[in-house]
Amino acid sequence: MGLLLAIVVWAITFAMAVPFVTQTWWMPESITALGDEIDRAFNWTLIGTGVIFLLAQAALGYTVWQFSRPTDKPASDSHGNNKLEILWTTAAAVIFVGLTFVTYSVWAETRFIEQKSMQPSADRLIVEVTGQQFVWNMRYAGEDNQFGPTDIALIDDAAGNPVGLDRSAPGGADDIMVPEMQVPVNKEVEVVLKSKDVLHNFFVPELRIKLDTVPGLVGKLRFTATKEGKYEIVCSELCGLGHYKMRSFLHVVSQEEYEAWIAEQASYLF
């Protein structure tokens, strides 16, 4: 029975590990420099935990096999081994806590964007994203580069004003509301996240970052996409019965395409 159990434990361990090595089911390719760094953090973690996983399961299997074999020797009366205990504890502490220290700078780069040292480029593109059950509303500031004020009394989904934009107020006339996000490649983009009803979560797997949209709060994410393409924005916080289909797209296009697109959107306004 000991050998059988060992073989089953080893076989399961092997079967679990193989897809992580062959990368059969894997993350989509990252499209930002930050995403590449997050992948590196993931890879370090995978190596660290993978080695521990293999060693621990191998040791477990070996132990139940070896010490279940018939023998005349009595069981050892060892009560423990402090040296081994300290060695093991220190190794675990160094690996686990060390991982956090190694990977933390990426988090800082992603999320400490309000800090002075993280000031964004002045010509960044700001897109306001408002989640609602079960659509994403994207707002661009338009030609004047200024977002108009909103008022919940003006919200009217049927009339195409999901965020309650005041078109008559300064800055509001040229704001562009679209259901999908279009950004130029290699341009810094700031996403301003809001919600008008419940929690949602703005997640683009290729960007490797996500953040809840919280009613009453404003969240911010920044990214610079370096590969053109069409990427899905998927809601990653339970928001109700349509949660699974609350999806939009992020189009990363050339500067020219972007300019043509934004001009076309602006032309619909007047």
Place this chain on the structure above:
Amino acid sequence: MTEVQPSKEVAEYTEVHRHPEPKSFLWKYIFSVDHKVIGIQYMLLAVVAVFVGMALSLLVRLRLVCPECSYPLLGTFFPVGAPEGVMTPEFYLAMLTMHGTVMVFMVLTTAPQGGFGNYFLPIQIGAADMAFPRLNMLSFWTTFVSFLLLMAAFVVEGGAPMSGWTGYPPLSALPEATVQGIGQDLWLASIAVFCIASLLGALNFIVTTLDLRAKGLTMMRMPLTCWTWFVTAILGLLAFGVLLAAGVLLLMDRNVGTSFFVPAGLVVSDKVIDHSGGSPILWQHLFWFFGHPEVYIAILPGMGVTSHVLSTFARKTVFGYRAMVYAIAAIGGLGFVVWGHHMFVSGMSPYSAFVFSVLTMCIGVPSAIKTFNWIGTMWGGKIRFTSPMLYSIGFVSLFVSGGLSGIFLGQPTVDLYFHDTYFVVAHFHLIMGVAAIFGMFAGMTFWFPKMFGRMMNEPLSKIHFWITFVGVYAIFGPMHYLGMLPHPRRYAEITGVDYLAANGAAELQMFVTVAAVLTVLAQFIFLYNFVKSIFAGKECREENPWEATTLEWAIPSPPPHDNFAGKVPHVYRGAYDFSLKGAKRDFAMQCNDDKAVFGEPATQASGD
């Protein structure tokens, strides 16, 4: 067993705590104050609940692989949620929510602590009962009321709530945002009542452990099971109060117009919501301040049973007993300061992430100690492959697998990608779900002869172990790969997103569902074995069939009403004195003095 005359104080003490054995069925089995009966009541509640929970998970699994399939029987019971037998997305979410709630509260919290802890804590420490037997009865029946309230959510108009077992507002706070009405209120009421029951239980466990230990049973001689029940009770005492408060506040937000969790300016379906001033994130802080310790409430007793069983059937003392105790305490303590790792992407201050992350990683250290010591316990032993031993070895393997995926999620950087994906689902199911359940399987098969005076059928238990052990890995292993894609959790189907179907999510989901159906079917083997063995299992009146060392094995099976028949056991040694050099047998019971263990003269003192 060896007994001594109780000292005067002890004799008086036991007298106070003795209650006469009731004769009528009602007072003996229903409103019993006997901790053993209450323990079994908790276990039976958990058995009922676990089958409800599994049925719900099957519905969830079935809808994931075939959203349009019709199950006519389902349509009969849930004409609204499953019209003509086809499950709606909201029905899917309701099943998901109830699955999580039933499993976490009614199974993982009740059975290990209320069930096994209730039955065996007093016996293992040499007490006649819990410190407060009537309070104990009240705890169980309050829990039962909570269970009824939760089940009632299925049958009210609008059906069960669909905001997940975490119940995040505003979704859970605004009836306008879901199709449900009173179901969410019943859910909250159930949770609140459950918290009260758990608080009462926790007090009882703590006082019992501190005050009712037999003479000679120092804290550092307690079985590790008692240590885990003790620490679990402390966690419960500190955590459930917070959830109780949060639940009441949310109930008020829903029903009396307060706004603790709902901010101003919300618009649902073009309708302005009349709330202002609340914060949805406040709920998350309160919930996870409870929720993270809750994970350890579920798993710590399983760790205790595993240590206990591994030592018993390896015929070897626990490797590093002291380190194990410190690790249990460390896991419990750290469990209170890591709740923020559930909220890295919630929109809370990003600066707090570092603290929560480092503290979270620190939990890896005592967990590593435990794993190392479990293997160390078996190392050099003479392993007997009884079914409890198999389940405990399974526990260690699952604990390693489920624990290590936590290392990914505990780092905010990596969590940015994996948060709210199936990777998380895989992680917590392995560690807090099935590892904890393997602890219960181990406990049930181990203590069954003591509780019922009969054995469970060993071959059946072993068949059940093999299928379940492979089965749970087949279910939760592939969920890691779904998380890689990344498959967000709580999605009713994969049609809403293009990349899922394109990257093999459907095939993986199908594999998981097939594995889940087979594994659930295998649980009927255990159920059959459990029920049949109670009435017709092989009789086992031996006091100590496993040749174990702790006090429960020194009294008859099943134990008499007041456990030690009015006598006070005296404890002479630590809980795991196996294979002592020079001893007559390869185990020395806690109530055996050196003379009994080594024969005349006592030449060697045992370890602590």
